[in-house]
């Protein structure tokens with residue numbers, strides 16, 4: 001990595017870092033840093049703004065921020081129902097955003113909406129848009145092909161979203177949310193962080209010392225398909241007893257004796273918000289099933305922090321006693337003295353798109369220095 005790339009990475013990871021602190025991060029002198037900053041400012045990659053003085057006697061210093069006409073990335077989050085596009089500058093700040101529901105259920109409908117959104121942003125930002133990061137609701141191959149079984153999108157090509165994209169990166173929503181939580185959210189500083197997200201099923205990821213564990217085929221993190229659930233229940237993946245079927249909207253509907261719901265996410269949110277006793281009991285069962293499974297994963301992975309996103313966070317908020325009690329009783333005795341905390345993801349629904357932006361910036365920075 002060149003010094004300029006290193007400096008850009010520091011400015012990205014610590015937006016508004018002072019020039020003096022950047023020099024410390026890089027382990028180089030202030031003179032050399034001044035020279036680097038001058039070069040990057042000249043190239044419209046960085047800008048300097050006055051920073052607050054450090055201490056009363058500190059000399060005025062400058063903070064390193066994104067250049068007002070510098071490069072930008074497009075982060076796209078595709079869910080089963082809708083798309084959203086964020087324009088993100090160096091440092092992770094979103095400068096513009098667009099979103100809309102899909103106009104139909106087929107992949108071409110999704111592509112039509114997203115490409116129109118991208119075209120509009122390109123007419124506004126032009127060549128400043130240098131990379132595309134995509135968050136998708138299913139496993140993504142190294143060739144950027146997506147399988148999202150619940151939506152019926154099989155082996156679709158994510159290149160369709162912006163065929164001429166100068167740089168493309170993509171991943172599944174749960175992995176990207178985990179990346180973002182570790183970079184800028186509730187798991188910053190954790191050694192081994194487990195992130196779990198429930199929407200249409202349960203997904204997640206492990207971030208080990210800041211690195212996402214992706215697996216041999218990039219499809220790690222399918223924790224929802226571990227057999228922690230009821231062996232009598234058939235999962236859409238073809239297996240029986242999947243954990244995901246014990247904690248999501250389909251589980252709540254089953255506990256309440258209701259038919260499968262067309263939108264299990266909206267349905268789950270409705271059930272979790274309801275004060276009715278039958279609903280409370282269903283929520284308690286799902287929360288306990290979530291806690292038991294988390295204990296299994298923590299026992300196996302030796303994670304020191306667990307972040308919960310979307311409906312998993314809602315279950316923690318709605319039935320903390322049931323969830324924590326199932327979690328603690330499933331932990332090995334050696335882990336029970338200081339159980340790894342279960343915390344809601346700090347980035348919430350913004351996690352996947354923030355992770356897509358991080359992934360795009362991660363690759364783009366290699367090309368800028």
Ligand SMILES: [Zn+2]
Pocket residue numbers: 224225235236237238239242
């Ligand atoms: Zn399954």
